[in-house]
Amino acid sequence: xxxxxxxxxxxxxxxxxxxxxxxxxxxxxxxxxxxxxxxxxxxxxxxxxxxxxxxxxxxxxxxxxxxxxxxxxxxxxxxxxxxxxxxxxxxxxxxxxxxxxxxxxxxxxxxxxxxxxxxxx
Numbered sequence: 001x002x003x004x005x006x007x008x009x010x011x012x013x014x015x016x017x018x019x020x021x022x023x024x025x026x027x028x029x030x031x032x033x034x035x036x037x038x039x040x041x042x043x044x045x046x047x048x049x050x051x052x053x054x055x056x057x058x059x060x061x062x063x064x065x066x067x068x069x070x071x072x073x074x075x076x077x078x079x080x081x082x083x084x085x086x087x088x089x090x091x092x093x094x095x096x097x098x099x100x101x102x103x104x105x106x107x108x109x110x111x112x113x114x115x116x117x118x119x120x121x
Contacts, residue, residue, distance in 0.1 A: 004041050004089070009048045011086030012037070014057070014079050017071050027061050027068035057082075 034042035052058040061068040
């Protein structure tokens with residue numbers, strides 16, 4: 001059984017949502033967040049998602065079929081902090097390049113992560 005700190009779980013949640021492009025108006029079910037985590041910590045994943053909502057990092061959208069979540073890109077510093085905590089756990093660089101959250105009106109997704117003009121993922 002691996003030990004996961006709360007910050008590492010938050011980092012993996014945010015990394016996953018970032019990879020999937022789930023910013024602002026692009027949502028995913030909160031039930032999808034535990035997928036990819038070890039079975040013994042999946043309950044904690046939902047607890048950490050609730051904390052991320054309280055911190056204002058995740059948007060919540062209630063629907064008739066369940067809750068949907070997305071990232072609030074205005075909290076860039078907190079997002080990067082949590083992903084760096086995940087980096088420390090993995091002893092590798094999840095984001096091996098310098099990232100910035102760029103807002104463009106011409107882009108399909110209003111907020112995209114870019115690295116030197118090319119997609120990091």
